[in-house]
Amino acid sequence: MDQNTTHSLQLRRVAIDTYRENVAYLNRNCRVYRSEGFQALNKVEIRVEGNGAPVLAVLNVVDDDAITAPGELGLSEQAFEQLALPEGSAACVAHAQPPASLHAVHRKIAGERLGRDDYTGITRDIVENRYSKIEMAAFLVACAETGLEREEVLHLTQAMVDSGERLNWGEPLVADKHCIGGIPGNRTSMLVVPIVAAHGMPIPKTSSRAITSPAGTADTMEVLAEVELPPDRLKEIVHIQRGCLAWGGTARLAPVDDILISVERPLSMDSPGQMVASILSKKLAAGATHLLIDIPVGPTAKVRRQQDALQLRKLFEFVGDRSGLHLEVVLTDGHQPIGNGIGPVLEARDVMRVLRRDPQAPADLREKALQLAGRILEFDPDVRGGQGYALARDILDSGRALEKMQAIVAAQGPRRERLEPGRLCRKVVSPRTGTVSAIDNLRMARIARLAGAPMDKGAGVDLYHKVGDSVKRGEPLYAIHAEFEADFRFACAAAERDSGFSVEG
């Protein structure tokens, strides 16, 4: 009998999304392989004759033939796609050796400093889905705990850039901005981009979608226009408009980061080294030459103390300089949400109000956007130091920023239907008469998120008051908007437990 048919199993797609981890399913009564023998060793290697590199997967044992029968090898969606073969193909299974780079992770756990080659090996193995989630967790915790030395952050950044594509805009100055996040409503990019582009400076902004926040720039821009654009279209738009506001996922920019996030977020790990490498690798891959980093500081922000913010700034500067980026860092006020809306539709509304110079426009969002845009405009050698802010204000107040935004929306493809805030609405009122003394960023983000943001564009929170406002007992502090019954209940229940507002009598 032929070796290969005797020992092979029929490939089967098991329609389970295991969220960034390859999982293989083997029936407990498989007659070709012993599921128990594999179980303790945990990871298997799947090979198909003549199909190149094997795929590694974590093993789950199945007791239901309807999911994976004894002669079959089930693969979760990601693993099945990675193998890229039709169902029924003959596949062989073997005990997997741990990925080669895992030795480096163990050395890091033991407190060693790793080199460029180590980080290159680790990122390559992760991108090729050779790491299980527990192995990624081990890597992340090892990096967080003894901390990465700044040279290590540089190596990791460069390895992450090398893990994917790199855009080239063919321009000597390509501006970009990035906020480290954590402040709900903080949608300054959608103001900075039209202001800077109206000045003629290229600012091709590619953003991610929100992962644990209630809205990312891509989610919010999508309320107004198409954001999933192929790299060639993007290039054309930037060539003509000087700016864009697009989703970065269509290009494979530092893809290892997207995989690590699947473990970082549920673990709430956000160590400085990983954060800097993650942000700078995306920006380097996106082709930026000049970058402004916004670090909000406040009691419920990601960075809570001025001294931590300064340390983080130095790390950004070190890695930016060594990577040939012109990088500047601003520390901003992060003690409460920026703007009024939290969630894509509500944030897009705020942005458009600022652009239209609407009297209801949130002053804090306008002011912060002007500050940031001013700093970026000063990247232009022809703009005198200190004049950026006034220039940004002129561009905004003259209506040129609004025109530029409309042009960018038209170029990317305007959204046909007009989206409204979620139809389910509850107002959360002040428990007493007094002054709003604090608004908890984390709490407001969680409530908006539970309400369905960013999946439901209209879901979120609309703030009626900010810190320092006087409020009466029973007066609404904010409204929760949702589209979906279960989400609405989750959000209202969370607001009831803790509204996120402190009102002092």
Add this chain to the structure above:
Amino acid sequence: MDQNTTHSLQLRRVAIDTYRENVAYLNRNCRVYRSEGFQALNKVEIRVEGNGAPVLAVLNVVDDDAITAPGELGLSEQAFEQLALPEGSAACVAHAQPPASLHAVHRKIAGERLGRDDYTGITRDIVENRYSKIEMAAFLVACAETGLEREEVLHLTQAMVDSGERLNWGEPLVADKHCIGGIPGNRTSMLVVPIVAAHGMPIPKTSSRAITSPAGTADTMEVLAEVELPPDRLKEIVHIQRGCLAWGGTARLAPVDDILISVERPLSMDSPGQMVASILSKKLAAGATHLLIDIPVGPTAKVRRQQDALQLRKLFEFVGDRSGLHLEVVLTDGHQPIGNGIGPVLEARDVMRVLRRDPQAPADLREKALQLAGRILEFDPDVRGGQGYALARDILDSGRALEKMQAIVAAQGPRRERLEPGRLCRKVVSPRTGTVSAIDNLRMARIARLAGAPMDKGAGVDLYHKVGDSVKRGEPLYAIHAEFEADFRFACAAAERDSGFSVEG
């Protein structure tokens, strides 16, 4: 409409063994809950009205109604058993808060020293399956990296003991022994127990089954007798025979350890703090008062340097003393396998040969067992210091140890059929004439494991030569035994890549 029926899903058992992690399956098109909304937050809480504590699970999104339909909530085998309700029950899903003790894990990652309450909280949450695997990995790496201070190891040990049952033998002196592992064939317990019990000292040995080694004491004893005995039966046997050789899994002894192992092993994490806490918590829970710890030292053993062995000894002593254990540590020669057989049947054969004083009995196994038994016999106040070894030898050579073993086997329930070494057999020969200069423990264990040990009792490796032996070119060094075609191929292929033997010409 009733709140509960509107928002509930029908419980469904999904027959997938996710190996110590609760997994919930939700259809992507579920109309009651948004699978995407849960996905990023990763963990869900499953509640059933009137059913007490909720169950936490990691979420997988399903695109196949045959696995989990839109109105259903699928649960992996462990999660389904934990909820303990019939299929079709109405269950509600909510966003899970991270387990409370995870804050302590983050503090540990940040380099803090944790207290007794922290370890109690962590072990309780793990035993209640509230930790995902990545959270357990974070805990283990955090403990390994900055290391646990010895007070922390003590706290962790005590928390682990408290996580389960504790046996009480009603005796003032209850002896036990434990080897930290890593040396194939090292089946001394099956000799030490009959020798010590024949002397009249209680030694109720409960062991685990092998996890990544080719045989545990429970796996090997099972070749001769029943090992899965309810705690009451065990007590009766020990009362009469003074000893037993049973599987510890029937009593819930330090169950948190069994869960942590599911992450430790695939990560190959075995930090000194975790190892000491794991071993001592099991022994304390098993009711031992006097304990001998065997630390083999050698280039392919778990502990490779004398100075590491001494450090580990101090840690065992510190925690043992503070826990009220009389504990002694012996450092033994771990530079090659002990005995000839590796795998349950082959190791049981070696043990019986020593007990029967068979001329083919492996001298090294006999000698090591006598050394260890001698040390334990000296726990008896009536045995003069230094006389234990001679006493042990007398018990063995007089045939009293064999008689005791036969009595224990009879009491536990002898195995009816006689098991033989695996029918598939290949001899691995020496590539040259010369002297065996080294045998790699890890390699031999892996080959025996791939051959099917310990699942197939007869599978494993039978060594014909040990370090120092002269061998001729083409002379067999060892035989691989297997029962199962695929396993046999894996083992032979591994031996071909690296036989594990060094022969110097």
